[in-house]
Amino acid sequence: MSRLPFAHRPARHPLGRAATALALTAAVAVTASACGGTTKSSTDAAGSQTAATGAANPNAATKTALKVAFLPKQVNNPYFTIADNGGKKALDALGETYKEVGTSSGTDTAGQVSYVNTLTQQQMNAIAVSAQDPGALCTALKQAMSSGVKVVTYDSDTDPGCRQLFVSQASSEALGRSEVQLIAKEIDYTGDIAILSAAQTATNQNTWIGYMKDELKKPAYKNMKLVSVAYGNDDAQTSFQQTQGLLQQYPGLKGIISPTTVGIKAAAQYLSGSQYKGKVQLTGLGTPNDMRAYVKDGTVSAFELWDPAKLGELAAYAATALASGQITGAQGQSFKAGDLGSFTIGANGVVLLGDPTVFNASNIDQFDF
Structure with a gap:
């Protein structure tokens, strides 16, 4: 999940780790023997x-x-x-x-x-x-x-x-699809979007992103385009810089999904002090305490997470x-x-x-x- 969004300067977050607001990771379980036996x-x-x-x-x-x-x-x-x-x-x-x-x-x-x-x-x-x-x-x-x-x-x-x-x-599927649904409503189902993930190998992040991409194939999102997936490695400063880089590379970007608490907080920190505040929408997975100030100042409309x-x-x-x-x-x-x-x-x-x-x-x- 990736980390949760906490802190002041882009601090490290769990969800994205939290990567990592909420995400649900799908997996296959294997039960092995513990104390012997077949x-x-x-x-x-x-x-x-x-x-x-x-x-x-x-x-x-x-x-x-x-x-x-x-x-x-x-x-x-x-x-x-x-x-x-x-x-x-x-x-x-x-x-x-x-x-x-x-x-x-x-x-x-x-x-x-x-x-x-x-x-x-x-x-x-x-x-x-x-x-x-x-x-x-x-x-x-x-x-x-x-x-x-x-x-x-x-x-x-x-x-x-x-x-x-x-x-x-x-449910990983529910998390991935709901992230797209949230950002789509905020940008009126039109425009370019990007994803700010945690580490490139993070299991939960990649599972969620897979469902995001699948959700975007539906007719309702025909006027939306995923232009980039960036990786902040669940590091606050790296995630902050990746957000800046996305906006420089795609000046017409309408929205960012960050399914990691570290990433969403860092992205919110950047947006809140930039010309993009209120123009580029941000959602993802974060903690209420990390994101409260950014919701109240209008940088973020909605995000999600579990406890x-x-x-x-x-x-x-x-x-x-x-x-x-x-x-x-x-x-x-x-x-x-x-x-x-x-x-x-x-x-x-x-x-x-x-x-x-x-x-x-x-x-x-x-x-x-």
């Missing part, structure tokens, strides 16, 4: 192969004192700080042990691999990871699973066979349910996630948090995150 494989209707190890016992007691680590795309990113604190809240309530580790860069895949290897050596019971790249972590994560570590991805998925569950912000704290909570409950043997990651299994309610695992081991919220001048003051 692994049975099956192929779903879409042809994706999923794996489930052993049998789940939904009535099994939740284990306590489990060691669960969160590995976000980037530490000290406001979006992931909120999300991971949500995970800590859930784990504290369950009597588990929480830790967060990670790189200070949202594109340091080698660093993420190193952390996975270290967490495996430390014999974590479960790891919740937001992947910077869909394939770069696979070897390390498969080794972790073969060593008995349960692997949950959240916010940004890996390739399907590299984890047991993916906790998605929302990152709840995303982290759900990832923690999913990891605990896996480590307790209550679920294996197979489609149709259900688990309880505290006050969030019960969740059922969908196709390919995907668990959806729910629909994102659209924020605008009429409701933004009702939210504080």
Whole structure:
């Protein structure tokens, strides 16, 4: 998701990481064996192969004192700080042990691999990871699973066979299409638009962008054209500069979609102090606290996002349910996630948090995150 839009000078954001307001990432889940036993494989209707190890016992007691680590795309990113604190809240309530580790860069895949290897050596019971790249972590994560570590991805998925569950912000398709729908209304379905994404390899960003491009093929958007996809690497300053570059290269640009909290905030910062304020529309995924000033000064009309704290909570409950043997990651299994309610695992081991919220001048003051 890419980061969330936080801060003052183009600060780093989670959603785009948040990349990354809301986005929903689609993925295929693979459940591997944790404590030995045979692994049975099956192929779903879409042809994706999923794996489930052993049998789940939904009535099994939740284990306590489990060691669960969160590995976000980037530490000290406001979006992931909120999300991971949500995970800590859930784990504290369950009597588990929480830790967060990670790189200070949202594109340091080698660093993420190193952390996975270290967490495996430390014999974590479960790891919740937001992947910077869909394939770069696979070897390390498969080794972790073969060593008995349960692997949950959240916010940004890996390739399907590299984890047991993916906790998605929302439906990736719904997120991608809704971003186009929002910008289209703001520019009256006419004009050139650009996308300011996070990293070029970000799984969630690329999935959302794929659905954006597909949505734009519909007749309703015949007078709109996507002229560029730029990458700010979930870095505030880079995203700020990319926004400036887009407007210099395409002086007739009517709108920008930034499905990353870092990117949308940086773009809003640039637009708010430029001649393009009110002329170039901006939407995407951001946090209310990051974007409030830009909504109130007219730079941004509407954007969307989910509650990152709840995303982290759900990832923690999913990891605990896996480590307790209550679920294996197979489609149709259900688990309880505290006050969030019960969740059922969908196709390919995907668990959806729910629909994102659209924020605008009429409701933004009702939210504080």
